[in-house]
Amino acid sequence: MDREKDQGENNEAPQAKKKKMLVAWIAWVLFSIAMFALTGPSIIEAVKDSGILELMAEESEIQKDSGKRTVDACFVSYDGSFVLYSQKQKPLGGSVYHDCIESLLSGPDYTALSQGAVTFIAPKTSLIGLTFSNGVLYIDLSKEFLKSPDLEKAYRQIKLTATDFSRVKDVIILVEGSELPRKEDYPT
Structure with a gap:
Protein backbone atom coordinates (compact mmCIF):
# COMPACT_ATOMS: atom_id res chain seq x y z
CA MET A 1 0.00 0.00 0.00
CA GLY A 51 17.17 54.08 -44.25
CA ILE A 52 18.62 50.58 -44.09
CA LEU A 53 15.94 49.31 -46.47
CA GLU A 54 16.86 51.96 -49.06
CA LEU A 55 20.54 51.23 -48.58
CA MET A 56 19.92 47.53 -49.14
CA ALA A 57 18.01 48.39 -52.31
CA GLU A 58 20.91 50.58 -53.49
CA GLU A 59 23.33 47.74 -52.83
CA SER A 60 21.33 45.56 -55.22
CA GLU A 61 22.32 47.97 -58.01
CA ILE A 62 25.62 46.15 -58.30
CA GLN A 63 25.65 44.62 -61.73
CA LYS A 64 26.26 40.91 -61.39
CA ASP A 65 27.66 40.37 -64.86
CA SER A 66 30.46 42.94 -64.67
CA GLY A 67 30.92 43.21 -60.92
CA LYS A 68 30.63 46.98 -61.23
CA ARG A 69 27.93 49.40 -60.25
CA THR A 70 26.88 52.61 -61.92
CA VAL A 71 27.53 55.68 -59.79
CA ASP A 72 27.18 59.40 -60.41
CA ALA A 73 30.14 61.71 -59.86
CA CYS A 74 30.22 65.46 -60.33
CA PHE A 75 32.86 66.92 -62.61
CA VAL A 76 33.33 70.34 -64.16
CA SER A 77 32.26 70.58 -67.78
CA TYR A 78 34.18 72.44 -70.50
CA ASP A 79 31.84 75.43 -70.01
CA GLY A 80 32.56 75.62 -66.26
CA SER A 81 29.27 74.10 -65.11
CA PHE A 82 29.08 71.23 -62.65
CA VAL A 83 27.61 68.10 -64.23
CA LEU A 84 26.88 64.63 -62.82
CA TYR A 85 28.36 61.91 -65.02
CA SER A 86 27.47 58.24 -64.69
CA GLN A 87 30.49 56.01 -64.32
CA LYS A 88 31.09 52.32 -63.70
CA GLN A 89 32.80 51.67 -60.39
CA LYS A 90 34.09 48.45 -58.91
CA PRO A 91 32.63 48.16 -55.39
CA LEU A 92 35.45 49.16 -53.06
CA GLY A 93 33.63 50.05 -49.87
CA GLY A 94 30.69 49.00 -47.80
CA SER A 95 28.24 51.44 -49.37
CA VAL A 96 27.28 53.15 -52.57
CA TYR A 97 28.34 56.46 -50.95
CA HIS A 98 31.87 55.12 -50.58
CA ASP A 99 31.95 53.94 -54.18
CA CYS A 100 30.69 57.29 -55.51
CA ILE A 101 33.40 59.22 -53.70
CA GLU A 102 36.05 56.70 -54.82
CA SER A 103 34.83 57.15 -58.40
CA LEU A 104 35.00 60.94 -58.04
CA LEU A 105 38.54 60.76 -56.65
CA SER A 106 39.57 58.49 -59.54
CA GLY A 107 38.64 61.26 -61.96
CA PRO A 108 36.43 61.23 -65.02
CA ASP A 109 36.32 58.05 -67.06
CA TYR A 110 36.85 57.99 -70.83
CA THR A 111 33.21 58.75 -71.60
CA ALA A 112 33.12 61.77 -69.27
CA LEU A 113 36.49 63.00 -70.59
CA SER A 114 35.19 62.79 -74.16
CA GLN A 115 32.31 65.04 -73.09
CA GLY A 116 34.72 67.64 -71.69
CA ALA A 117 34.67 66.70 -68.00
CA VAL A 118 37.60 67.71 -65.79
CA THR A 119 38.29 67.48 -62.08
CA PHE A 120 39.74 70.03 -59.70
CA ILE A 121 40.53 67.46 -57.02
CA ALA A 122 44.26 66.83 -56.60
CA PRO A 123 45.17 63.53 -58.30
CA LYS A 124 46.71 61.77 -55.28
CA THR A 125 43.78 62.53 -52.97
CA SER A 126 42.56 59.36 -51.28
CA LEU A 127 39.55 58.49 -49.19
CA ILE A 128 40.49 57.74 -45.59
CA GLY A 129 36.99 57.13 -44.29
CA LEU A 130 33.33 57.83 -44.83
CA THR A 131 30.42 57.79 -42.38
CA PHE A 132 26.73 58.54 -42.88
CA SER A 133 24.78 59.58 -39.79
CA ASN A 134 21.51 61.48 -39.34
CA GLY A 135 21.47 62.79 -42.90
CA VAL A 136 25.08 63.99 -42.76
CA LEU A 137 27.83 62.39 -44.83
CA TYR A 138 31.26 62.75 -43.21
CA ILE A 139 34.05 62.35 -45.76
CA ASP A 140 37.64 62.08 -44.50
CA LEU A 141 40.23 62.75 -47.21
CA SER A 142 44.02 62.66 -47.32
CA LYS A 143 46.03 65.89 -47.03
CA GLU A 144 46.62 65.84 -50.80
CA PHE A 145 43.11 67.26 -51.16
CA LEU A 146 44.48 70.60 -49.91
CA LYS A 147 46.78 70.67 -52.99
CA SER A 148 43.78 70.83 -55.33
CA PRO A 149 44.28 73.53 -57.98
CA ASP A 150 40.94 75.15 -57.09
CA LEU A 151 39.86 74.13 -53.59
CA GLU A 152 36.44 75.75 -53.93
CA LYS A 153 35.61 73.78 -57.08
CA ALA A 154 37.03 70.59 -55.57
CA TYR A 155 34.87 71.09 -52.47
CA ARG A 156 31.83 71.70 -54.65
CA GLN A 157 32.49 68.56 -56.71
CA ILE A 158 32.45 66.46 -53.55
CA LYS A 159 29.40 68.20 -52.11
CA LEU A 160 27.35 67.89 -55.33
CA THR A 161 28.33 64.24 -55.74
CA ALA A 162 27.30 63.42 -52.17
CA THR A 163 24.08 65.44 -52.11
CA ASP A 164 22.89 63.71 -55.26
CA PHE A 165 21.62 61.09 -52.80
CA SER A 166 18.22 62.14 -51.46
CA ARG A 167 19.09 60.95 -47.94
CA VAL A 168 22.21 63.14 -47.72
CA LYS A 169 21.21 66.54 -46.35
CA ASP A 170 24.69 67.88 -45.55
CA VAL A 171 28.33 67.03 -46.15
CA ILE A 172 31.23 67.52 -43.75
CA ILE A 173 34.66 67.20 -45.33
CA LEU A 174 37.54 66.24 -43.08
CA VAL A 175 41.20 66.30 -44.05
CA GLU A 176 43.17 63.72 -42.09
CA GLY A 177 40.50 63.84 -39.37
CA SER A 178 40.23 67.63 -39.05
CA GLU A 179 37.22 69.46 -40.43
CA LEU A 180 37.89 71.50 -43.52
CA PRO A 181 37.15 75.14 -42.69
CA ARG A 182 33.98 76.35 -44.36
CA LYS A 183 34.80 79.56 -46.15
CA GLU A 184 32.09 82.09 -46.86
CA ASP A 185 32.52 81.70 -50.60
CA TYR A 186 32.23 77.89 -50.55
CA PRO A 187 28.86 76.82 -51.94
CA THR A 188 26.67 75.28 -49.27
Missing part, protein backbone atom coordinates in the same frame (compact mmCIF):
# COMPACT_ATOMS: atom_id res chain seq x y z
CA ASP A 2 2.85 2.35 0.75
CA ARG A 3 4.22 1.48 -2.61
CA GLU A 4 0.97 2.55 -4.33
CA LYS A 5 0.98 5.78 -2.33
CA ASP A 6 4.59 6.52 -3.38
CA GLN A 7 3.72 5.84 -7.03
CA GLY A 8 0.72 8.19 -6.78
CA GLU A 9 2.92 10.98 -5.40
CA ASN A 10 5.50 10.35 -8.12
CA ASN A 11 2.80 10.66 -10.80
CA GLU A 12 1.57 13.92 -9.28
CA ALA A 13 5.04 15.48 -9.16
CA PRO A 14 5.65 15.25 -12.95
CA GLN A 15 2.09 16.52 -13.57
CA ALA A 16 2.71 19.51 -11.28
CA LYS A 17 6.02 20.23 -13.05
CA LYS A 18 4.31 20.06 -16.44
CA LYS A 19 1.61 22.48 -15.27
CA LYS A 20 4.23 24.89 -13.92
CA MET A 21 6.19 24.71 -17.18
CA LEU A 22 3.02 25.29 -19.20
CA VAL A 23 2.05 28.28 -17.06
CA ALA A 24 5.59 29.70 -17.33
CA TRP A 25 5.59 29.20 -21.10
CA ILE A 26 2.18 30.88 -21.49
CA ALA A 27 3.33 33.77 -19.29
CA TRP A 28 6.46 34.16 -21.43
CA VAL A 29 4.41 34.14 -24.66
CA LEU A 30 1.97 36.72 -23.27
CA PHE A 31 4.85 38.90 -22.06
CA SER A 32 6.52 38.68 -25.49
CA ILE A 33 3.30 39.62 -27.25
CA ALA A 34 2.79 42.57 -24.89
CA MET A 35 6.37 43.78 -25.41
CA PHE A 36 6.04 43.54 -29.18
CA ALA A 37 2.73 45.39 -29.09
CA LEU A 38 4.34 48.18 -27.05
CA THR A 39 7.69 48.45 -28.84
CA GLY A 40 6.94 47.02 -32.29
CA PRO A 41 5.68 50.25 -33.89
CA SER A 42 8.68 52.24 -32.66
CA ILE A 43 11.08 49.54 -33.88
CA ILE A 44 9.42 49.51 -37.30
CA GLU A 45 9.58 53.31 -37.44
CA ALA A 46 13.26 53.28 -36.42
CA VAL A 47 14.08 50.79 -39.19
CA LYS A 48 12.28 53.00 -41.72
CA ASP A 49 14.01 56.16 -40.44
CA SER A 50 17.44 54.53 -40.50
Whole structure:
Protein backbone atom coordinates (compact mmCIF):
# COMPACT_ATOMS: atom_id res chain seq x y z
CA MET A 1 0.00 0.00 0.00
CA ASP A 2 2.85 2.35 0.75
CA ARG A 3 4.22 1.48 -2.61
CA GLU A 4 0.97 2.55 -4.33
CA LYS A 5 0.98 5.78 -2.33
CA ASP A 6 4.59 6.52 -3.38
CA GLN A 7 3.72 5.84 -7.03
CA GLY A 8 0.72 8.19 -6.78
CA GLU A 9 2.92 10.98 -5.40
CA ASN A 10 5.50 10.35 -8.12
CA ASN A 11 2.80 10.66 -10.80
CA GLU A 12 1.57 13.92 -9.28
CA ALA A 13 5.04 15.48 -9.16
CA PRO A 14 5.65 15.25 -12.95
CA GLN A 15 2.09 16.52 -13.57
CA ALA A 16 2.71 19.51 -11.28
CA LYS A 17 6.02 20.23 -13.05
CA LYS A 18 4.31 20.06 -16.44
CA LYS A 19 1.61 22.48 -15.27
CA LYS A 20 4.23 24.89 -13.92
CA MET A 21 6.19 24.71 -17.18
CA LEU A 22 3.02 25.29 -19.20
CA VAL A 23 2.05 28.28 -17.06
CA ALA A 24 5.59 29.70 -17.33
CA TRP A 25 5.59 29.20 -21.10
CA ILE A 26 2.18 30.88 -21.49
CA ALA A 27 3.33 33.77 -19.29
CA TRP A 28 6.46 34.16 -21.43
CA VAL A 29 4.41 34.14 -24.66
CA LEU A 30 1.97 36.72 -23.27
CA PHE A 31 4.85 38.90 -22.06
CA SER A 32 6.52 38.68 -25.49
CA ILE A 33 3.30 39.62 -27.25
CA ALA A 34 2.79 42.57 -24.89
CA MET A 35 6.37 43.78 -25.41
CA PHE A 36 6.04 43.54 -29.18
CA ALA A 37 2.73 45.39 -29.09
CA LEU A 38 4.34 48.18 -27.05
CA THR A 39 7.69 48.45 -28.84
CA GLY A 40 6.94 47.02 -32.29
CA PRO A 41 5.68 50.25 -33.89
CA SER A 42 8.68 52.24 -32.66
CA ILE A 43 11.08 49.54 -33.88
CA ILE A 44 9.42 49.51 -37.30
CA GLU A 45 9.58 53.31 -37.44
CA ALA A 46 13.26 53.28 -36.42
CA VAL A 47 14.08 50.79 -39.19
CA LYS A 48 12.28 53.00 -41.72
CA ASP A 49 14.01 56.16 -40.44
CA SER A 50 17.44 54.53 -40.50
CA GLY A 51 17.17 54.08 -44.25
CA ILE A 52 18.62 50.58 -44.09
CA LEU A 53 15.94 49.31 -46.47
CA GLU A 54 16.86 51.96 -49.06
CA LEU A 55 20.54 51.23 -48.58
CA MET A 56 19.92 47.53 -49.14
CA ALA A 57 18.01 48.39 -52.31
CA GLU A 58 20.91 50.58 -53.49
CA GLU A 59 23.33 47.74 -52.83
CA SER A 60 21.33 45.56 -55.22
CA GLU A 61 22.32 47.97 -58.01
CA ILE A 62 25.62 46.15 -58.30
CA GLN A 63 25.65 44.62 -61.73
CA LYS A 64 26.26 40.91 -61.39
CA ASP A 65 27.66 40.37 -64.86
CA SER A 66 30.46 42.94 -64.67
CA GLY A 67 30.92 43.21 -60.92
CA LYS A 68 30.63 46.98 -61.23
CA ARG A 69 27.93 49.40 -60.25
CA THR A 70 26.88 52.61 -61.92
CA VAL A 71 27.53 55.68 -59.79
CA ASP A 72 27.18 59.40 -60.41
CA ALA A 73 30.14 61.71 -59.86
CA CYS A 74 30.22 65.46 -60.33
CA PHE A 75 32.86 66.92 -62.61
CA VAL A 76 33.33 70.34 -64.16
CA SER A 77 32.26 70.58 -67.78
CA TYR A 78 34.18 72.44 -70.50
CA ASP A 79 31.84 75.43 -70.01
CA GLY A 80 32.56 75.62 -66.26
CA SER A 81 29.27 74.10 -65.11
CA PHE A 82 29.08 71.23 -62.65
CA VAL A 83 27.61 68.10 -64.23
CA LEU A 84 26.88 64.63 -62.82
CA TYR A 85 28.36 61.91 -65.02
CA SER A 86 27.47 58.24 -64.69
CA GLN A 87 30.49 56.01 -64.32
CA LYS A 88 31.09 52.32 -63.70
CA GLN A 89 32.80 51.67 -60.39
CA LYS A 90 34.09 48.45 -58.91
CA PRO A 91 32.63 48.16 -55.39
CA LEU A 92 35.45 49.16 -53.06
CA GLY A 93 33.63 50.05 -49.87
CA GLY A 94 30.69 49.00 -47.80
CA SER A 95 28.24 51.44 -49.37
CA VAL A 96 27.28 53.15 -52.57
CA TYR A 97 28.34 56.46 -50.95
CA HIS A 98 31.87 55.12 -50.58
CA ASP A 99 31.95 53.94 -54.18
CA CYS A 100 30.69 57.29 -55.51
CA ILE A 101 33.40 59.22 -53.70
CA GLU A 102 36.05 56.70 -54.82
CA SER A 103 34.83 57.15 -58.40
CA LEU A 104 35.00 60.94 -58.04
CA LEU A 105 38.54 60.76 -56.65
CA SER A 106 39.57 58.49 -59.54
CA GLY A 107 38.64 61.26 -61.96
CA PRO A 108 36.43 61.23 -65.02
CA ASP A 109 36.32 58.05 -67.06
CA TYR A 110 36.85 57.99 -70.83
CA THR A 111 33.21 58.75 -71.60
CA ALA A 112 33.12 61.77 -69.27
CA LEU A 113 36.49 63.00 -70.59
CA SER A 114 35.19 62.79 -74.16
CA GLN A 115 32.31 65.04 -73.09
CA GLY A 116 34.72 67.64 -71.69
CA ALA A 117 34.67 66.70 -68.00
CA VAL A 118 37.60 67.71 -65.79
CA THR A 119 38.29 67.48 -62.08
CA PHE A 120 39.74 70.03 -59.70
CA ILE A 121 40.53 67.46 -57.02
CA ALA A 122 44.26 66.83 -56.60
CA PRO A 123 45.17 63.53 -58.30
CA LYS A 124 46.71 61.77 -55.28
CA THR A 125 43.78 62.53 -52.97
CA SER A 126 42.56 59.36 -51.28
CA LEU A 127 39.55 58.49 -49.19
CA ILE A 128 40.49 57.74 -45.59
CA GLY A 129 36.99 57.13 -44.29
CA LEU A 130 33.33 57.83 -44.83
CA THR A 131 30.42 57.79 -42.38
CA PHE A 132 26.73 58.54 -42.88
CA SER A 133 24.78 59.58 -39.79
CA ASN A 134 21.51 61.48 -39.34
CA GLY A 135 21.47 62.79 -42.90
CA VAL A 136 25.08 63.99 -42.76
CA LEU A 137 27.83 62.39 -44.83
CA TYR A 138 31.26 62.75 -43.21
CA ILE A 139 34.05 62.35 -45.76
CA ASP A 140 37.64 62.08 -44.50
CA LEU A 141 40.23 62.75 -47.21
CA SER A 142 44.02 62.66 -47.32
CA LYS A 143 46.03 65.89 -47.03
CA GLU A 144 46.62 65.84 -50.80
CA PHE A 145 43.11 67.26 -51.16
CA LEU A 146 44.48 70.60 -49.91
CA LYS A 147 46.78 70.67 -52.99
CA SER A 148 43.78 70.83 -55.33
CA PRO A 149 44.28 73.53 -57.98
CA ASP A 150 40.94 75.15 -57.09
CA LEU A 151 39.86 74.13 -53.59
CA GLU A 152 36.44 75.75 -53.93
CA LYS A 153 35.61 73.78 -57.08
CA ALA A 154 37.03 70.59 -55.57
CA TYR A 155 34.87 71.09 -52.47
CA ARG A 156 31.83 71.70 -54.65
CA GLN A 157 32.49 68.56 -56.71
CA ILE A 158 32.45 66.46 -53.55
CA LYS A 159 29.40 68.20 -52.11
CA LEU A 160 27.35 67.89 -55.33
CA THR A 161 28.33 64.24 -55.74
CA ALA A 162 27.30 63.42 -52.17
CA THR A 163 24.08 65.44 -52.11
CA ASP A 164 22.89 63.71 -55.26
CA PHE A 165 21.62 61.09 -52.80
CA SER A 166 18.22 62.14 -51.46
CA ARG A 167 19.09 60.95 -47.94
CA VAL A 168 22.21 63.14 -47.72
CA LYS A 169 21.21 66.54 -46.35
CA ASP A 170 24.69 67.88 -45.55
CA VAL A 171 28.33 67.03 -46.15
CA ILE A 172 31.23 67.52 -43.75
CA ILE A 173 34.66 67.20 -45.33
CA LEU A 174 37.54 66.24 -43.08
CA VAL A 175 41.20 66.30 -44.05
CA GLU A 176 43.17 63.72 -42.09
CA GLY A 177 40.50 63.84 -39.37
CA SER A 178 40.23 67.63 -39.05
CA GLU A 179 37.22 69.46 -40.43
CA LEU A 180 37.89 71.50 -43.52
CA PRO A 181 37.15 75.14 -42.69
CA ARG A 182 33.98 76.35 -44.36
CA LYS A 183 34.80 79.56 -46.15
CA GLU A 184 32.09 82.09 -46.86
CA ASP A 185 32.52 81.70 -50.60
CA TYR A 186 32.23 77.89 -50.55
CA PRO A 187 28.86 76.82 -51.94
CA THR A 188 26.67 75.28 -49.27
